[in-house]
Amino acid sequence: MTLAAAAGFLTAATETHGFLSPTGVEIAFLLVGLVTFGAALVTVTTKQLVHAALWLVATLGGLAVEYLLLTAEFIAWVQVLIYVGSVVVLLLFGLMLTRAPIGRSPDADSGNRWAALTVAVASAAALVWVVVDAFRTTWIDLDGPAAGSTEATGASLFQNWVLPFEALSVLLLAALVGAIVLSRKTKADAAGTGPAASTGPGVLGAGDTGRDTEGAR
């Protein structure tokens, strides 16, 4: 089996690569990884909602740099385009449309955050222990032609993965139609059930009636 042979070759190669003499790529990966992990920690702990979205940009950009260091350049640019370019902008729009407070909001974390912290730390300890124990001696060979260049990715995607690719386009279409239907239906409901409450009483006191209808609901 090629796997066994490769594993034997890799263990032979690993003896020359210790953790105490890291290569330049490893040092760069470690530094960018520290920045990425710190930005992720700030994302899930900050009290300011908009800052969480902006720290998410730092996290996703750091991950794009990690993909570049792993020679997966096409994935890196797709990450920058889709995540940093569209998903974070979509999240910011969502924060604005749900009228998120601009400043610090003291109730950003729920009451069970200590239980959540316990679960997260326990699972992190278990996962890191298992992963380090399993892949301590495994070496990625980054020399030679890039494993994730646009040519290699495109060739494998359109030779071996055509059917899932087309199915994915159908899924994206379904998601688009679903999002439109979700936002249309609520608008039709609001116009059908409460036109007098929302648009009837004119400009004066519109906020008060809106608050009253919220209270009634």
Place this chain on the structure above:
Amino acid sequence: MHLAYPAVLSALLFCTGLYGVLARRNAILVLMSVELMLNAVNLNLVAFDVWLSRAAEETLHSGQALTLFTIAIAAAEIGIGLAIVLAVHRNRGTADIDKLRDTAEGHESHPTDGSDGSDSDARTAGPADRAGKAEATA
């Protein structure tokens, strides 16, 4: 590069996202944490693909193809999720997950609870709105 570096980083990112999903109260922040978990899985897929394409001469590039599929599915998921959160916000006036307790057990006196919750919500939302408008005009 040792495979342990990306594997450990992705495990740590996944657990960070797990903490965010469990501890956050705003639904949009929960969606951000879900994105973190998905990205941790993507990093794992890419690292193992780069390793296996050399070590086992795997030519399918399944890790990178699955990463692209995950990214596309995450984009679809965030669109649908935000549409749902906006619909909930339009109907209930809040995007807090803790306040959406319609299906919770042990809430017999639900209408009074609901009105209390939304009253206090309206009261707390008033100054926040005003502060937000003041900051927007300043």
